[in-house]
Amino acid sequence: MERIFCDLRRCLACGACELACAVEHSSSKDLFQAVLEGEAPVRRREVQPAPWGNLSLACHHCESAPCIDACITGAMHREEGVVLVDQERCVGCWMCVMACPFGAITPSKLKVALKCDLCPEREGKEGRERYACVAACPTEALFAGEFAEFKRLLEEEVVRY
Amino acid sequence: MKNIIIGSSAAGISAAETLRREDPTCEIIMISDEPNPLYSRPLISYYLAGELPEERIYYRPPDFYERNRIEAHLGRRAVRVEPRANRVILDNGEELEYDNLLLANGASPTFPEIEGLDKAGVFGFRRLSDAKEMLAMLPQVKEAVVLGGGLVGLKAAVGLKARGVDVTVAVGSPHLLSQMVDARAGEIYRALLEEHGIKVATGMEPAKILGDGRVTGVLMESGEELPAQLVVVGKGVRANLEPVEGTEVQYDYGVIIDEHCRTNIPNIYAAGDVAQSYDVVRGRHWTNALWPCAVEQGRVAALNMAGKEAVYRGSMGMNSVQFFDLPVISAGLAGLRERDFDSELIDQPGPRIYKRLVLRGDRLVGFILVGEIENAGIIRSLVERGVSVAELKDRLLRESFGFSEIMPLIEGRGERFPEREYQELIETMRLMS
Numbered sequence: 245m246e247r248i249f250c251d252l253r254r255c256l257a258c259g260a261c262e263l264a265c266a267v268e269h270s271s272s273k274d275l276f277q278a279v280l281e282g283e284a285p286v287r288r289r290e291v292q293p294a295p296w297g298n299l300s301l302a303c304h305h306c307e308s309a310p311c312i313d314a315c316i317t318g319a320m321h322r323e324e325g326v327v328l329v330d331q332e333r334c335v336g337c338w339m340c341v342m343a344c345p346f347g348a349i350t351p352s353k354l355k356v357a358l359k360c361d362l363c364p365e366r367e368g369k370e371g372r373e374r375y376a377c378v379a380a381c382p383t384e385a386l387f388a389g390e391f392a393e394f395k396r397l398l399e400e401e402v403v404r405y
Numbered sequence: 406m407k408n409i410i411i412g413s414s415a416a417g418i419s420a421a422e423t424l425r426r427e428d429p430t431c432e433i434i435m436i437s438d439e440p441n442p443l444y445s446r447p448l449i450s451y452y453l454a455g456e457l458p459e460e461r462i463y464y465r466p467p468d469f470y471e472r473n474r475i476e477a478h479l480g481r482r483a484v485r486v487e488p489r490a491n492r493v494i495l496d497n498g499e500e501l502e503y504d505n506l507l508l509a510n511g512a513s514p515t516f517p518e519i520e521g522l523d524k525a526g527v528f529g530f531r532r533l534s535d536a537k538e539m540l541a542m543l544p545q546v547k548e549a550v551v552l553g554g555g556l557v558g559l560k561a562a563v564g565l566k567a568r569g570v571d572v573t574v575a576v577g578s579p580h581l582l583s584q585m586v587d588a589r590a591g592e593i594y595r596a597l598l599e600e601h602g603i604k605v606a607t608g609m610e611p612a613k614i615l616g617d618g619r620v621t622g623v624l625m626e627s628g629e630e631l632p633a634q635l636v637v638v639g640k641g642v643r644a645n646l647e648p649v650e651g652t653e654v655q656y657d658y659g660v661i662i663d664e665h666c667r668t669n670i671p672n673i674y675a676a677g678d679v680a681q682s683y684d685v686v687r688g689r690h691w692t693n694a695l696w697p698c699a700v701e702q703g704r705v706a707a708l709n710m711a712g713k714e715a716v717y718r719g720s721m722g723m724n725s726v727q728f729f730d731l732p733v734i735s736a737g738l739a740g741l742r743e744r745d746f747d748s749e750l751i752d753q754p755g756p757r758i759y760k761r762l763v764l765r766g767d768r769l770v771g772f773i774l775v776g777e778i779e780n781a782g783i784i785r786s787l788v789e790r791g792v793s794v795a796e797l798k799d800r801l802l803r804e805s806f807g808f809s810e811i812m813p814l815i816e817g818r819g820e821r822f823p824e825r826e827y828q829e830l831i832e833t834m835r836l837m838s
Contacts, residue, residue, distance in 0.1 A: 294809035345786035398836035
């Protein structure tokens with residue numbers, strides 16, 4: 245399964261991925277439209293400072309996902325490897341927030357757990373365009389693919405900022 | 406291979422699905438004393454409150470048994486296990502034989518030893534039938550008394566209040582939620598509940614349930630009489646040990662399980678609220694009757710039943726709940742009576758925000774987060790892994806704290822973080838250095 249990885253050395257903490265994520269998950273998919281409509285789009289990705297640079301962090305879609313075990317409604321589930329929240333079934337008990345060791349689940353004000361869903365509405369788009377955050381990253385710190393491919397990227401020298 | 410699972414809630418369902426996935430041809434028999442057990446037990450309070458209709462509290466679709474090719478014995482109680490004969494006896498006398506048995510038969514509410522518990526209108530709050538019977542009675546209920554200020558009691562209180570009932574919570578402890586949080590957090594919730602019109606009386610134990618056939622009130626040990634047409638008892642639960650009492654199966658407060666979720670009898674396993682597992686914080690066996698533990702134990706037991714070696718790392722106390730708009734998550738040694746710690750770090754930046762870390766030496770052994778819960782999972786993982794947080798502890802409660810700050814710690818203690826996701830991160834860090 246394809247996942248998203250972050251090369252911390254390349255991440256400038258510009259926040260473009262956070263914004264793109266929030267916009268992708270707004271109803272209009274347009275920043276200005278969303279703001280005008282009074283909707284505050286919620287990002288499912290967060291950039292954090294780290295010793296090697298910065299980390300753009302979202303759900304890892306864990307192999308053995310503790311959030312799925314913890315969910316009392318069955319809202320948190322897996323479809324073809326992707327860990328997803330069925331928002332209709334979520335009651336906002338935050339058992340998943342308690343379980344997630346990455347802090348990658350947001351308890352939203354709407355009493356629904358929000359997390360990375362690997363942009364289902366962009367399915368069919370190719371290459372870096374497939375995921376909103378990856379497409380928005382100006383330094384290509386975010387990488388979508390298998391871990392083995394990502395490792396090859398890490399072996400390249402990068403200019404330190 | 407013939408597998409019997411007693412119980413059809415979190416642990417039983419998780420085990421049955423795992424067994425079916427691992428072994429498409431094995432026989433699976435499930436026994437439950439409830440006629441329709443596939444609902445999520447923690448959701449009955451949402452149903453009572455009117456927040457969820459009945460169809461929304463079901464955890465699996467009605468065709469769960471057919472789809473997983475399970476022979477279901479519903480509305481039947483397993484009264485006895487005969488380990489030597491590899492046999493389970495049901496309340497109708499039926500005898501079922503097994504190769505492997507999973508005890509996932511849960512726990513039942515504990516009732517205080519007082520007079521009058523048999524009166525109509527006295528309830529535990531554990532089963533869908535409890536919620537349904539309470540709802541059916543509501544037209545005759547103006548006042549309710551909830552005995553116990555733990556999670557179950559407070560959920561019942563909030564649910565009844567939402568239905569327009571005048572609710573008093575009478576608690577033996579000096580504070581609410583005393584198993585889950587400390588005095589400060591308990592007081593935040595007392596104020597919150599009182600603001601929403603729920604009366605709270607602490608340090609109050611019941612002496613007698615009053616009334617003829619039906620409840621009319623509760624006489625407290627103090628001599629005070631609380632009028633009530635409905636009483637909910639939320640005084641904790643006790644493992645359903647009946648089927649194994651007097652057998653060779655080893656139990657204490659619950660059935661003792663090892664790191665394979667196996668009992669002392671090689672082909673008998675246990676999972677969920679009936680089981681007593683190794684508690685990674687306490688360093689000894691403990692009953693952690695919690696949904697996430699039940700699901701994980703059910704899966705691990707089933708994998709071993711299917712012949713796939715799987716190891717259970719152990720359980721720990723943890724819980725998450727939101728009353729009105731105020732969420733709280735706690736884990737480890739967070740309750741009022743916990744003493745086995747050396748130091749604590751407390752931050753209370755606002756009237757409804759409270760954070761407390763509990764440490765033994767340099768190791769986190771518990772925490773409470775009220776109001777700001779975003780980082781609960783990261784902190785919980787540090788409690789669970791038992792790693793030193795010496796260099797990190799002053800930052801853990803900051804609002805800016807995030808996962809990236811524990812990356813150096815993970816890199817240094819890779820053996821404590823064996824999962825693929827951590828191992829990839831460790832390799833990422835190595836390649837970047």
